[in-house]
Amino acid sequence: MTIPATPIWDPSRPTAGRVTTTWLWRSMLVLVLLAQLSHLGQAPLWLIGAAAAAVLWRLAATALPWPVPRRWFVALLAAGIVAGLRIQVGQWFSQEFGTGLLVAASGLKAAESVGRRDLLVLVVVVYLMLAAVFINNEALPMAVLVLGLACLDTIMLVQLQQHPSLLPWPTCARIALVTLAQAVPVALICFILFPRLPGPLWGRLPQQHEALSGLSEEMAPDAIRSLALSAEVVLRAEIPDDMAAETLYWRGPVLWDFDGHTWRQGALSQGTDTPAPRTLPEKAGQGWQQTIIIEPSGQPWLLALDVPLASDVPGSTLRDGSLRNAWPLWQRRRYQALSVPAIAPGTLPATVQQRALRLPQAGNPRARQLAQRWQNQPADRVIQSARHWFKAGHFQYTLEPGAAPTQDSVDAFLFDTRSGFCEHYASALTFLLRAAGVPARIVTGYHGGAWNPWGHYVLVRQSSAHAWVEAHVDGRWLRLDPVAWIGITDGGRLDLSGNRGAEDGPMLHWLMNDAGLVQRLALGWDAIHTAWNDWVLSYGADRQRATLSWLRLGGLSRQEIAMLMVVMVLLGVLTLDWLGSVRWTRSHVVSRRYGHFCRAMARRGCPPQPWEGPVTFAQRAATRYPDLAGAIWRVTNAYVALHYGPSPGPDEKERLLRELSF
Amino acid sequence: MDRLEARFQRWALRRTAQPVTRRMLGWRNLYILPTWFGMVFALLLAVLLLAALNYGANMLFVMTFWLGAFFLLAMHRTHRNLLGLEMAIQVPQEVFCGETLQWPVVLSHESARPRYSIDLGWTRRPLVATHLETRSGRVLLPLQTSHRGLLACPPAVISSTHPFGLFRVWAYVSLAQQAVVYPRPIVCPMRQWATAMNDQEGLLTAATVSGNELEGVRPYQRGDARGRIAWKRSAGREALVSKMMGGGEAAGTVILSLEALPMADLETRLSWLCAMVLSCEEQGMDYALLLGKTSIAPGSGVRHCRECLLALACFRP
Numbered sequence: 001m002t003i004p005a006t007p008i009w010d011p012s013r014p015t016a017g018r019v020t021t022t023w024l025w026r027s028m029l030v031l032v033l034l035a036q037l038s039h040l041g042q043a044p045l046w047l048i049g050a051a052a053a054a055v056l057w058r059l060a061a062t063a064l065p066w067p068v069p070r071r072w073f074v075a076l077l078a079a080g081i082v083a084g085l086r087i088q089v090g091q092w093f094s095q096e097f098g099t100g101l102l103v104a105a106s107g108l109k110a111a112e113s114v115g116r117r118d119l120l121v122l123v124v125v126v127y128l129m130l131a132a133v134f135i136n137n138e139a140l141p142m143a144v145l146v147l148g149l150a151c152l153d154t155i156m157l158v159q160l161q162q163h164p165s166l167l168p169w170p171t172c173a174r175i176a177l178v179t180l181a182q183a184v185p186v187a188l189i190c191f192i193l194f195p196r197l198p199g200p201l202w203g204r205l206p207q208q209h210e211a212l213s214g215l216s217e218e219m220a221p222d223a224i225r226s227l228a229l230s231a232e233v234v235l236r237a238e239i240p241d242d243m244a245a246e247t248l249y250w251r252g253p254v255l256w257d258f259d260g261h262t263w264r265q266g267a268l269s270q271g272t273d274t275p276a277p278r279t280l281p282e283k284a285g286q287g288w289q290q291t292i293i294i295e296p297s298g299q300p301w302l303l304a305l306d307v308p309l310a311s312d313v314p315g316s317t318l319r320d321g322s323l324r325n326a327w328p329l330w331q332r333r334r335y336q337a338l339s340v341p342a343i344a345p346g347t348l349p350a351t352v353q354q355r356a357l358r359l360p361q362a363g364n365p366r367a368r369q370l371a372q373r374w375q376n377q378p379a380d381r382v383i384q385s386a387r388h389w390f391k392a393g394h395f396q397y398t399l400e401p402g403a404a405p406t407q408d409s410v411d412a413f414l415f416d417t418r419s420g421f422c423e424h425y426a427s428a429l430t431f432l433l434r435a436a437g438v439p440a441r442i443v444t445g446y447h448g449g450a451w452n453p454w455g456h457y458v459l460v461r462q463s464s465a466h467a468w469v470e471a472h473v474d475g476r477w478l479r480l481d482p483v484a485w486i487g488i489t490d491g492g493r494l495d496l497s498g499n500r501g502a503e504d505g506p507m508l509h510w511l512m513n514d515a516g517l518v519q520r521l522a523l524g525w526d527a528i529h530t531a532w533n534d535w536v537l538s539y540g541a542d543r544q545r546a547t548l549s550w551l552r553l554g555g556l557s558r559q560e561i562a563m564l565m566v567v568m569v570l571l572g573v574l575t576l577d578w579l580g581s582v583r584w585t586r587s588h589v590v591s592r593r594y595g596h597f598c599r600a601m602a603r604r605g606c607p608p609q610p611w612e613g614p615v616t617f618a619q620r621a622a623t624r625y626p627d628l629a630g631a632i633w634r635v636t637n638a639y640v641a642l643h644y645g646p647s648p649g650p651d652e653k654e655r656l657l658r659e660l661s662f
Numbered sequence: 663m664d665r666l667e668a669r670f671q672r673w674a675l676r677r678t679a680q681p682v683t684r685r686m687l688g689w690r691n692l693y694i695l696p697t698w699f700g701m702v703f704a705l706l707l708a709v710l711l712l713a714a715l716n717y718g719a720n721m722l723f724v725m726t727f728w729l730g731a732f733f734l735l736a737m738h739r740t741h742r743n744l745l746g747l748e749m750a751i752q753v754p755q756e757v758f759c760g761e762t763l764q765w766p767v768v769l770s771h772e773s774a775r776p777r778y779s780i781d782l783g784w785t786r787r788p789l790v791a792t793h794l795e796t797r798s799g800r801v802l803l804p805l806q807t808s809h810r811g812l813l814a815c816p817p818a819v820i821s822s823t824h825p826f827g828l829f830r831v832w833a834y835v836s837l838a839q840q841a842v843v844y845p846r847p848i849v850c851p852m853r854q855w856a857t858a859m860n861d862q863e864g865l866l867t868a869a870t871v872s873g874n875e876l877e878g879v880r881p882y883q884r885g886d887a888r889g890r891i892a893w894k895r896s897a898g899r900e901a902l903v904s905k906m907m908g909g910g911e912a913a914g915t916v917i918l919s920l921e922a923l924p925m926a927d928l929e930t931r932l933s934w935l936c937a938m939v940l941s942c943e944e945q946g947m948d949y950a951l952l953l954g955k956t957s958i959a960p961g962s963g964v965r966h967c968r969e970c971l972l973a974l975a976c977f978r979p
Binding site: 183 | 682713719722724725
């Protein structure tokens with residue numbers, strides 16, 4: 001017992017306890033600043049600015065003789081910020097309001113912080129603020145950033161607990177990072193096993209609604225055009241390899257009712273909403289099996305290849321041949337669907353037939369006149385005629401057709417402008433077919449998609465939004481795409497972007513080209529992004545069920561899964577703890593060998609007593625067993641030298657360790 | 663809260679064995695609970711979990727479970743910081759009553775893992791903190807004294823919140839160790855003592871002083887009291903010289919007797935005697951001590967002084 005341990009602090013100097021250094025202050029404040037900045041794009045800009053300014057003030061006060069703001073001033077500032085936030089957000093108790101408040105509070109707390117306790121509060125606030133980022137943004141880069149900042153926050157936590165003279169910051173960082181790394185497998189167990197709910201606990205996050213774009217249940221003129229210019233991702237899907245991009249029709253809501261201006265889904269047709277079968281056929285080849293990750297749309301539609309037949313989503317239904325979820329999709333969702341080339345044949349009920357033929361009382365006289373010429377022909381002849389008429393009519397495909405008249409818009413398109421995009425074509429064709437006595441409806445959805453060779457999936461963006469026509473011919477619904485009739489496919493739009501690239505010069509064209517570097521990098525990045533979405537973000541109730549059945553745990557109830565999780569977590573923690581202690585004690589040969597000696601003596605009937613040191617014990621043992629005295633003293637001296645003495649050189653240590661063996 | 667803890671401490675001390683000279687901190691006597699900050703952290707976890715469930719955001723789940731696992735591991739880390747530590751308390755340096763006793767606490771362990779931020783105290787509030795980067799170390803744990811006598815070491819509280827401050831692990835360690843606390847030295851304020859110093863009537867008085875006259879000097883011998891060294895005369899010489907006092911052995915002896923002191927309560931008289939012993943030692947006089955049945959033969963020097971003070975500390979009528 002020769003090594004003196006100096007007390008790190010003593011009661012006569014109470015301030016010498018866990019003190020905070022300027023360096024610690026600065027790093028904590030910078031961390032708060034970074035956490036605030038990670039809310040850029042989510043919280044109002046002025047709010048982040050104000051909070052950051054408060055932190056910067058306090059940061060400056062660590063170097064300059066600036067005062068820490070008074071309490072009343074901080075309170076006044078807080079009131080102002082709350083009022084401003086209320087005006088901006090428009091409601092109390094919303095997620096946006098809460099997050100904003102958190103950011104503001106971090107700034108104000110930082111500004112008035114003076115002691116170690118304040119810093120601890122800031123550590124917790126930073127954790128909360130970082131977590132709040134994930135409510136709106138779970139993208140991979142943001143996740144990496146936020147988790148990295150959480151690591152830094154934990155390092156700060158360790159440093160705040162230490163007497164600064166004790167642990168240099170690299171040691172603190174090591175302790176924090178090792179513990180966080182050990183936490184990863186335990187967290188993984190929880191992540192896989194923790195029971196997931198299919199929907200939110202409370203509140204349906206209405207504020208997300210406004211931000212979402214996509215198909216809706218009505219089609220006003222120009223509705224699809226606004227989508228066509230958006231590069232937002234709609235879905236990613238794994239589909240059978242042999243499908244060509246032109247044949248990919250992603251089916252969305254079906255529109256029935258036309259008022260001369262807007263197409264609407266209208267009321268539910270009787271008998272058309274049936275539960276979607278959840279059992280997917282075992283054999284491939286009976287249809288197109290797809291695994292789809294759909295982005296939140298605020299709509300209940302589960303897009304799938306035309307025509308979906310079954311899905312693994314509980315509670316999903318088939319309405320008018322489209323797959324529909326039980327409630328709107330507020331979260332990214334992963335599901336499987338099975339599609340077949342055509343809807344099963346069957347006669348239309350009278351009410352549906354009536355609905356599929358209904359047109360406004362008046363309007364579009366020229367179109368009606370044209371349709372009347374085909375009226376008494378069979379349905380397939382009508383379609384044939386319409387097709388010829390479109391082909392011969394010099395129609396143009398453009399996203400800039402100019403403003404459509406509010407009256408007789410179908411006439412204007414068919415006979416005057418003859419240029420438009422899918423919406424105009426589908427609307428006009430349906431009108432003609434109905435006027436000619438062929439039941440028809442409009443299907444909205446997406447057409448095509450970009451194949452990603454890295455991720456082996458198809459990426460569909462809003463710009464692929466499309467509308468086509470379904471006509472009821474010979475007892476079955478037949479897909480008609482008038483845009484395809486005039487020789488324009490989705491490729492037309494790709495050409496558009498290609499032209500744009502050409503104007504900017506050949507180099508840029510090469511970069512932006514389909515096979516160009518940027519495109520490839522973009523596809524590679526999207527593949528990583530998709531894997532992230534697929535494996536982490538869309539791990540919900542369904543995916544969990546699939547994983548559990550893959551782990552042969554499919555038969556367990558929710559309670560049993562929860563029990564299993566608790567047991568596994570405890571086992572995991574204990575294992576990690578045990579591994580940690582093994583690593584530390586394995587190297588310690590000295591105690592083990594001396595312990596061996598003590599046990600050997602105990603077997604001879606002379607155990608070391610608790611009050612005895614090694615030397616006292618050796619004296620007693622040597623007196624009792626004079627014949628062993630030499631060995632006893634050899635071991636004891638070696639032990640004393642190794643355990644209490646100054647640390648010996650390697651050779652010396654080797655010799656002493658040899659002598660320690662009894 | 664404090665009363666609850668006191669009850670818990672009594673219970674915890676009862677269930678460990680009789681006091682021994684050293685105690686190993688193990689699963690049986692280490693207790694662990696979250697600190698206030700730990701509870702705030704647990705609240706944070708609950709909030710995160712609620713948010714994750716409501717928003718169905720998987721990254722919120724990831725963060726919750728990650729920090730939750732971290733919380734559990736932090737508990738084990740804190741517990742491991744004291745686990746396997748052996749605590750012993752050595753005999754402290756004697757002090758006079760009212761001074762602070764410094765109990766040398768020896769901490770040692772067998773593992774190669776360094777132990778950090780170990781707090782020691784007599785109550786929940788730590789008085790000193792130390793760390794062990796080697797396998798053993800010693801730290802002085804202060805204790806304010808208020809009574810003379812043999813002082814048994816009270817149960818100590820060893821605790822740690824290392825490394826995250828989320829949990830506090832602690833143990834009550836009651837070790838069989840005693841310290842000697844001398845009486846508080848108080849100079850007798852009464853005239854009787856002052857006159858008694860000049861009284862020649864021997865044992866009836868508290869002290870008998872003689873041989874105060876300087877007869878000469880002799881070379882310094884080991885054991886000579888500091889007050890006896892002739893500093894002025896030593897100045898010009900190579901070695902120290904000591905004063906030679908006149909008078910015989912018996913005549914040059916002060917006899918300090920408890921009974922001879924004026925009426926006062928026992929502790930006060932012991933305090934006076936203590937001051938007298940120190941004063942005699944300071945002046946380099948020989949002195950004897952009579953305490954009831956105990957009597958200490960005349961003498962001087964550090965050992966003699968210590969013997970007298972020990973007798974005073976342990977005296978029981």
